[in-house]
Amino acid sequence: MSTARPPESSSFPPSTPSSLPVPNPTSSFWLSDLSNVLRGHRTTPDLPQTADVVIIGTGITGASAARFLTSDPRFASLFPSASSASSFSANLSRHACVLQLEAREACSGATGRNGGHLQTPLLPTAREPAVGAFELRNYHAVTAYVAAHAVDCEFRALPACHTFWNADTVAAAKAARDELSRSAPELARLVHVVAADEGDGTDELRRMRVPDARGAAVVETAASLWPYKLVAAQLVRLVRGGSVNLQTNTPVERIERAGEGAAAGAGRRLRYALRTPRGSVRARHVLLATNAYTSALVPAFADLIVPVRGQMSALLPPPGAPRLDHSYGFLGARGQPGNFDDYLVQRPFSGRDPRGQLMFGGGRGANAKSPVGVSDDGEVDEKVAEYLRESLKVTMSLGGEDDGRALKDTHMWTGIMGYSRDAHPWVGSVPGEDGMWMAAGYTGHGMPNGTLCGKAAVELLLADEAGESAKATEERLVRDDGLPPSYLISEERIRRARLQPEIAAVSGLVSSARVPIASAAKNAHAWLTVLWSKADAAGTLGYSEELKKRKTTN
Incomplete structure (x- = not known):
């Protein structure tokens, strides 16, 4: 895969890969009361040299993915090193079963900067009710977690x-x-x-x-x-329980294929080398919970997220x-x-x-x-x-x-x-990259999606490690977990997304930049219903009927 560094600039044409998170973000109210456990947290002083699974990102998706992964009944048998993770022995500095990396402080990205909403708009999903039903599942999953753990x-x-x-x-x-x-x-x-x-x-x-x-x-x-506190509660339980090795202020600058012979034991090959300013980590699986910054590490997604x-x-x-x-x-x-x-x-x-x-x-x-x-x-x-x-x-x-x-x-x-280019999150295996998984591209609507999208990515990862069929796992996620089929990553979906016309919209969201029609239309709360009007009252959208026609024929 590409080893090119992301651009130093943090403002660029949409087809250019994103930059990494900047080191000096604005001060979000939600980040004004950081957890003492998580502030500057590094489970081990040194970065582990190897890991079975690396999760990049600590927002709602990354925290949920780590929680579902380490609590899954299959986890310990599929990853034997998990059984010794809670000992915090000297070996933990060399190998982590689950390593979670964050470029800045924990949950300092979109989840720690959002509007404080957890809601399911529903009306925009009338033509794809699976999306509304899935967002409702997320709402109830978050509500249940808050109640079960008395999250403040x-x-x-x-x-x-x-x-x-x-x-x-x-x-x-x-x-x-x-x-x-x-x-x-x-x-x-x-x-x-x-x-x-x-x-x-x-x-x-x-x-x-x-x-x-x-x-x-x-x-x-x-x-x-308070979104940060929801995520922080999950991360604190994970690090205190020895379930993950969390390393904050450790940006992943690029991901490369690991050389031949790199192994994690029991014949398990380490597929990737993750380069950071603190050194490199070799990993068998990489799960990207990086949302807007995804293309900094996977440039092929620059026009998709x-x-x-x-x-x-x-x-x-x-x-x-x-x-x-x-x-x-x-x-x-x-x-x-x-x-x-x-x-x-x-x-x-x-x-x-x-x-x-x-x-x-x-x-x-x-x-x-x-x-x-x-x-x-x-x-x-x-x-x-x-x-x-x-x-x-x-x-x-x-x-x-x-x-x-x-x-x-x-x-x-x-x-x-x-x-997202087609207005849906991207969940699943990154095409052409064995052992690389993604849950990202929420189009400003991550809170009612991220929890169970993170879980879905974990389900696919575990199935892969167990040698199970990816297609069968995807079918089970759709059938039993309500994952919308439109969320799953595939070569065909990418091809279809790239067929969508790009437009130059006239407004504050898009000026001279060219962005996909669905992304320009979809605002932070997914009110696609505005596109169903025969004409936009403000005169800013001239493609309502074209989009409606395409949605019904695709």
Whole structure:
């Protein structure tokens, strides 16, 4: 495979491989209270020389993959070195059964920089209900883990209110709800559409504190949470239990094929050499939980998973403002193109830093330059920051005391999303690379996908180690675990993805950069329903019918 280093620049055309994570990222609120166990953690002072499995990345996908791998009943028999992992003997510095590598601090990438949502929009999946059902499985898997382990992550189940600000989008949402009723009635029961001009819609929108919206989709299966704390709880259990050797601040610069004769014992060949600034590690299996940064290590995916920078804020609510009872999405809100969304949750007025911050992100229409192909989360866009501070006082009925000024932020930061060329995550074996696995490309929608996508990648890895059929394992994942077939990596899927036309969209998300049609259309919360309108109200999309036709014929 290619051994070329990723570019030093962190802003590049989408067809160019991503850079590695920059060493000086902006300060995310979610990373303001790091675990003492994980801060700068290195299970062993030195980097192990060999490993059975290396997991690259420690976000929601990487943590979940490590958890499912080490707890699987087949794990110890397939990897005998696991039985001695908990001893932390001198040998552990030479060989790790499971080695987890992170370029910066643990969970400092997209999961530690996101909007704090865990939700299943459902309406965008009406034409592929397997996706909605899988995201619902993820929601319940996370909810169950939090409850089983009493994870202190500010988890709060509450309905999601996705607001619409023009008549075309409301009509598209209603059509999607009707189609979902036909394709997956069990999912349709979890969502209802409110229209301002129908029934008591105006009153309901007022109760949800969005009185000027034209409509909304209300989804019952949603929650807000502190994402870093969810992931940190999993990683702490893993390192304390001796299940993994975690090495933070250890970026993998490139992956090469290991030379002949490299063995991990019992005749198991070490296939790959991972180069880091601290030395090299030879591994039998490599699992990439690297999302937006995937092409830095697998350049062939440069046009399939493209970095896109998003921006978030932690805003102080007006004094005396009552707490919000929903999480929110704002599709085509004031000042935003019709195909862009903003998103909002509120922290509690208790616990650490009990100021009830409004965790508000989006503002893509205000970008001074295109965020597509940008993998630098070390700076913020001041135009977007201004929008985020001012927008909620216009869009919502926040209540409380209003001094006429913009809301004050305690934190303003950016994060890098991995946009998929065909708008679906990439899960499975990297073509042409035995023993290399991937779960990445969530298009800003990793929280309701990453947990079980990580598990699916692990299932394929274990089946490979056991000598089982990859095809049979994929069929089992689809049949028994609900993995959407469209998520699985194959040469045919790659070929079809590369047939999708690329377009130059006119807005803050895409300016002169050329990106795939599905990726440009799909925003952080997967509101593909906007494409179902015959014409976009903001005039920013001219390909709705073309995409709809292609989706029905492919």
